[in-house]
Amino acid sequence: MTAPASVLVIGCGLIGTSTALALREHDVDVHLRDTDPQHLEAAVALQAGTADPIDAPVLVVVAVPPSAVPDTVRAALTEFPRAIVTDVAGVKLPIFAALEGADGRERFVGGHPMAGTEGSGPTAGSARLFEGRSWVIVPGQDSRSDAVQRVTHLAETVGAVPVFLDAAAHDDAVALVSHVPHVMSGLVAGLLNGAPRAHLDLAGPGLRDVTRIAGSGTDLWLDILGHNAAAVRGQLLSLRETLDRVIGALGDEVVVPQLADVLDAGRAGTRRLPGKHGEARADTVSVFVPIADRPGELSRLFADTGQSGVNVEDLRIDHERGRPVGLVEIAVVADGADVLVDALTDRGWPAYR
Secondary structure (H helix, E strand, O other): OOOOOEEEEEOOOHHHHHHHHHHHOOOOEEEEEOOOHHHHHHHHHOOOOEOOOOOOOOEEEEOOOHHHHHHHHHHHHHHOOOOEEEEOOOOOHHHHHHOOOOOOHHHEEEEEEOOOOOOOOHHHOOOOOOOOOEEEEEEOOOOOHHHHHHHHHHHHHOOOEEEEOOHHHHHHHHHHHHHHHHHHHHHHHHHHHHOOHHHHOOOOHHHHHHHHHHHOOHHHHHHHHHHOHHHHHHHHHHHHHHHHHHHHHEOOOEOHHHHHHHHHHHHHHHHHOOOHHHOOOOOEEEEEEEEEOOOOHHHHHHHHHHHOOOOOOEEEEEEOOOOOEEEEEEEEEHHHHHHHHHHHHHOOOOOEO
16 A cells, blocks of 8 residues: 555644644655644744645544544544544544544544653654554444555554554553653652652652653643543552552561562563563663763764674663763673673773673
8 A cells, every 4th residue: 555645734732733644754745724823824934735725635633632532533534535544642442432433433543652752742743753653543343444454554554564453442541651651750759858858869860760751741641541441440449559558568677578569460560561662671781981071972882883793672861960970771681791891891981890
């Protein structure tokens, strides 16, 4: 299936604009709509598409907040009686419930790209946002096969990997892998508001990892959590039971076995997450390299790492407080760690593991 000749993207936020930018790289004729004139103007300025009206798009992508999706989808099915319509919302059951009995619902296929950033709005958009990320395809009971193929091809065109789920399974899955983590991140980040500055100065990469996603917009997340409340509540109730066990174990006498069980379960859970390219997670070892915070140093380190012949599994950078120095952590498979340390040391880097 070739890329659609024309696409209408309704909603010029992060996901809508990123979708439009990615499609434009494939020379798709993209038209844009948004109730916010400033968002529309910004997306057009980014060359994500045109604001000119369109009479008969092949595909309509609804990228509005979850609460507005059902009405917007219904309106698009009516306005464009030959178009395939999809959405990018993070919750699916309420959409299909609202479309029950709607004319044209056989042309609707749900979609949900598992990609995003802490940023929002059209200026945060990127044509590369979806590359290598899962794009969940959620057909309805009435969805036509050609509609499913069209939405699948959309995901593939923007560089995503299609994954097929029904609406209930999708909502349960995102509660676990997206919505509950956001709530937990917000809870931990909320503790920082009452902390003395001297305590915050001790913060390292672990705290930043846990709290990063808490910086996302509140209004959007209120909408998401409200539409997936039952699935999120179920996961939080399970978490509460575990948290109560931890609190009980931290009484006047610490119950070490109980704490160990919780921590061991957490370690086991991390190993169940897929590794690179969806493969099983490899056991890795971290190599640490102090690096001066000045132009060219990072590219030099990357070049020397490449010359070592050791493949990089993951990488992160932490900046030291009060010094123009960073610490690069390079994760490699276990048998490559010593090779990388020796290679970087030979090239003058103070590498260690």
